[in-house]
Amino acid sequence: MYPFKKPLDEIQKRLLKEIADLHKVPTGAYNIRSNGESAGRQSTANIEIVPKPEGAGLDIYVKPGTKNESVHIPVVLTQSGLKEIVYNDFHIGEDCDVVIVAGCGIDNCGIQDSEHDGIHRFYIEKNAKVRYVEKHYGSGDGTGKRILNPGTEVYMDEGSTCEMEMVQIKGVDSTERVTTAELAAGAKLVVRERLMTHGEQNAVSTYVVNLNGDGSSADVVSRSVARDTSFQKFDAKIVGNAVCSGHTECDSIIMDKGRILAVPSLEANSTEAALVHEAAIGKIAGDQIIKLMTLGLTEQQAEEQIINGFLK
Amino acid sequence: MLEIRNLSFSVNDDSSDKEIIQNIDLVIPDNKLIVVTGPNGGGKSTLAKLIAGIEKPTSGSIFFDGQDITNTSVTDRAKMGISFAFQQPVRFKGIQVVDLIRLATGKDISIADACQYLAEVGLCAKDYINREVNASLSGGELKRIEIATVMARQTKLSVFDEPEAGIDLWSFQNMIQIFEQMRASIENSSIMIISHQERILEIADEIVVLADGKIEK
Numbered sequence: 207m208y209p210f211k212k213p214l215d216e217i218q219k220r221l222l223k224e225i226a227d228l229h230k231v232p233t234g235a236y237n238i239r240s241n242g243e244s245a246g247r248q249s250t251a252n253i254e255i256v257p258k259p260e261g262a263g264l265d266i267y268v269k270p271g272t273k274n275e276s277v278h279i280p281v282v283l284t285q286s287g288l289k290e291i292v293y294n295d296f297h298i299g300e301d302c303d304v305v306i307v308a309g310c311g312i313d314n315c316g317i318q319d320s321e322h323d324g325i326h327r328f329y330i331e332k333n334a335k336v337r338y339v340e341k342h343y344g345s346g347d348g349t350g351k352r353i354l355n356p357g358t359e360v361y362m363d364e365g366s367t368c369e370m371e372m373v374q375i376k377g378v379d380s381t382e383r384v385t386t387a388e389l390a391a392g393a394k395l396v397v398r399e400r401l402m403t404h405g406e407q408n409a410v411s412t413y414v415v416n417l418n419g420d421g422s423s424a425d426v427v428s429r430s431v432a433r434d435t436s437f438q439k440f441d442a443k444i445v446g447n448a449v450c451s452g453h454t455e456c457d458s459i460i461m462d463k464g465r466i467l468a469v470p471s472l473e474a475n476s477t478e479a480a481l482v483h484e485a486a487i488g489k490i491a492g493d494q495i496i497k498l499m500t501l502g503l504t505e506q507q508a509e510e511q512i513i514n515g516f517l518k
Numbered sequence: 519m520l521e522i523r524n525l526s527f528s529v530n531d532d533s534s535d536k537e538i539i540q541n542i543d544l545v546i547p548d549n550k551l552i553v554v555t556g557p558n559g560g561g562k563s564t565l566a567k568l569i570a571g572i573e574k575p576t577s578g579s580i581f582f583d584g585q586d587i588t589n590t591s592v593t594d595r596a597k598m599g600i601s602f603a604f605q606q607p608v609r610f611k612g613i614q615v616v617d618l619i620r621l622a623t624g625k626d627i628s629i630a631d632a633c634q635y636l637a638e639v640g641l642c643a644k645d646y647i648n649r650e651v652n653a654s655l656s657g658g659e660l661k662r663i664e665i666a667t668v669m670a671r672q673t674k675l676s677v678f679d680e681p682e683a684g685i686d687l688w689s690f691q692n693m694i695q696i697f698e699q700m701r702a703s704i705e706n707s708s709i710m711i712i713s714h715q716e717r718i719l720e721i722a723d724e725i726v727v728l729a730d731g732k733i734e735k
Contacts, residue, residue: 499593
């Protein structure tokens with residue numbers, strides 16, 4: 207485990223494992239935020255983590271040319287009624303190749319709502335490559351809600367690449383996620399979002415991607431499952447302002463009384479912009495369930511396998 | 519041994535009942551390979567689905583090793599030892615070939631063991647084992663994977679609905695070998711194949727002709 211300033215309790219450790227797969231000290235830089243304060247931080251020779259005043263977030267500086275290094279910045283909340291807004295700014299130098307793992311786990315056993323609004327801003331310089339992984343997880347049986355409203359802003363310089371993997375599978379009652387990106391010439395953005403909502407959960411995911419430079423491209427794909435009486439809205443807009451290519455796709459399964467609203471949109475401001483959107487919503491196909499039942503699975507087991515695969 | 523007694527199946531078509539299967543009696547003994555053939559629309563696929571439990575008969579009964587399975591579910595029949603290879607294999611987004619083979623065996627087998635099954639159906643295992651069972655696979659590739667899932671189950675009765683459809687020439691010789699191997703390796707097992715293919719008819723112990731929902735003698 208991390209060398210913590212304050213030892214984490216079992217619930218906090220479990221949350222960390224869920225959102226960041228961390229059970230050992232990661233190599234590289236990290237900052238762990240627990241109930242509004244830093245519980246452990248480490249910079250490296252190439253990656254410097256600098257706290258903003260009054261715990262309002264972090265500035266993370268990655269030196270130009272840094273390769274194969276990682277930054278972990280997980281957040282855990284176990285205190286019912288805690289609401290926080292955090293700004294983390296990532297400054298990625300030219301020609302870097304780094305992995306950033308973020309994520310937030312909330313365990314709320316109390317009656318008051320707990321909320322974490324993380325605003326992540328990425329300034330990715332020329333030809334740098336970033337892989338960003340973000341996982342959200344909620345647990346606890348209190349009546350207080352677990353609320354996460356992540357904001358992500360990506361500013362990509364020429365020839366840079368950013369791959370984002372955003373996952374929210376369980377336990378978060380309410381999410382409003384807004385992701386915006388500005389791409390210069392030759393920049394490439396790939397987004398893979400996976401979302402499952404259950405109970406009475408509500409999730410809204412909005413993307414606005416501006417393809418401003420020639421040769422820029424974006425591929426934004428969301429796969430989601432809405433169960434019980436949950437509701438999801440996927441609103442993805444790609445704007446082509448140059449010779450560019452953009453693709454957005456929303457592929458969803460609805461179950462029970464779940465509801466999904468998909469609003470893919472495209473805006474072409476250049477005749478050279480090639481933009482495509484796809485959206486499909488439907489229940490699990492009956493023949494998929496039957497095929498797995500002929501292998502000996504029950505109907506329920508078959509459904510689970512199909513959903514697990516779909517969200518993998 | 520599978521025994522079908524006086525089995526009928528009808529569907530309601532434009533408010534009149536249409537009989538797809540009419541009072542069929544059929545026995546598939548242990549250690550036999552039975553090929554069911556006949557014209558399109560004669561009821562062959564429906565008969566296979568009735569055996570797998572995917573369709574429920576209007577009347578009549580089905581016995582498997584002496585037990586009445588007429589009202590048992592698809593899952594229960596699968597667990598009792600009945601396998602079914604679909605004529606049109608199902609696609610799954612996100613589920614990989616190795617996942618499907620593991621589900622078929624009911625065990626968390628190693629990649630190497632899973633590859634074995636693919637090799638037997640003539641697929642280069644390393645190219646396929648991690649592929650998703652989705653629209654990126656061709657009809658013929660899906661068909662071979664479908665056969666591999668039935669092989670992997672090693673059940674007493676395996677029903678194949680037109681296994682040769684969409685499969686190239688690789689096939690015939692290999693596919694026939696697969697059926698022979700299955701018979702040899704599973705004790706007292708039997709195989710029912712729905713087919714029009716002459717070379718599959720040639721390896722049958724018994725040929726059943728189904729036309730207009732009836733067995734022709």
